[in-house]
Amino acid sequence: SSDLVVYVIVRSFAFKAQSSEEITDEHVYELGDYTVGAWHHFMVYIKEGYLQEHEPCLAIWLNNQLVHYSRLPNGYNTTNGSYLKMGVYKPSYTGSGDTGTTKRVVYIDNLYVWM
Numbered sequence: 549s550s551d552l553v554v555y556v557i558v559r560s561f562a563f564k565a566q567s568s569e570e571i572t573d574e575h576v577y578e579l580g581d582y583t584v585g586a587w588h589h590f591m592v593y594i595k596e597g598y599l600q601e602h603e604p605c606l607a608i609w610l611n612n613q614l615v616h617y618s619r620l621p622n623g624y625n626t627t628n629g630s631y632l633k634m635g636v637y638k639p640s641y642t643g644s645g646d647t648g649t650t651k652r653v654v655y656i657d658n659l660y661v662w663m
Contacts (some may be wrong), residue, residue, distance in 0.1 A: 552581060552582050552583070552584065553578055553579075553580070553581055553582070554578075554579040554580055554581075554582050554588075554610065555576055555577065555578055555579060556576075556577050556579055556606075556608060556616060557574060557575070557576050557577075558574070558575045558577070558606060558618070558620070558622050559573060559574045559575075559622075559624070560573045560598050560604075560620070560621035560622050560623055560624065561573060561598060561624050561625060561626070562598050562599050562621065562625055563625060573621070575618075575620065577616050577618070579608060579610055579615045579616055580610050580615050587657075588610060588611060589609075589610070589611050589612060590608065590609065590610055591608070591609040591612075592606075592607070592608050592609075593605065593606070593607040593608075594606055594622065594632070596622060596623040596630050597621055597622065597623050598621050598622075598623040598624055598625045598630075599621060599625075600619075600620075600621060602621070602623070603619070604618075604619060604620065604621050604622045604623065605617075605618070605619055605622075606618045606620075606622050634656075635654065636652045636654050
C-alpha cells in the first residue's frame with residue numbers, strides 16, 4: 549500500500565441528537581491507493597439508515613471495482629437528518645498541525661450519488 553490512500557468515514561447515531569458533536573459511532577474504511585494526476589472513477593450507492601432495521605447499505609466502486617460494501621448503520625437521527633460531505637482531508641501525522649502542504653486541488657466531474 550502506498551502513502552496515497554483513499555478512505556471513507558461513516559458516522560451514525562441512533563439516538564435523537566441535536567448536534568454533530570453528539571454523534572459517536574464512526575467507522576473508517578480504506579478504499580485503496582490513488583495516483584496523483586490521474587482520473588479516478590468513483591460510484592457510490594447509499595441507502596440511509598441509522599438503525600439496522602432500516603436495512604442501510606453503502607457500496608463504493610473505485611475505477612469500476614467494488615472496494616467497499618457495508619450494511620451497517622450510516623445515518624443520523626437528528627433534526628436536520630443526514631448529509632454527504634466530501635473533500636480533501638489531510639491530517640497532520642506529526643501532531644504539529646502543519647502538514648507542509650501549501651496547495652490541494654481536487655477536480656470532480658460527473659458526480660452521481662444514489663440515495
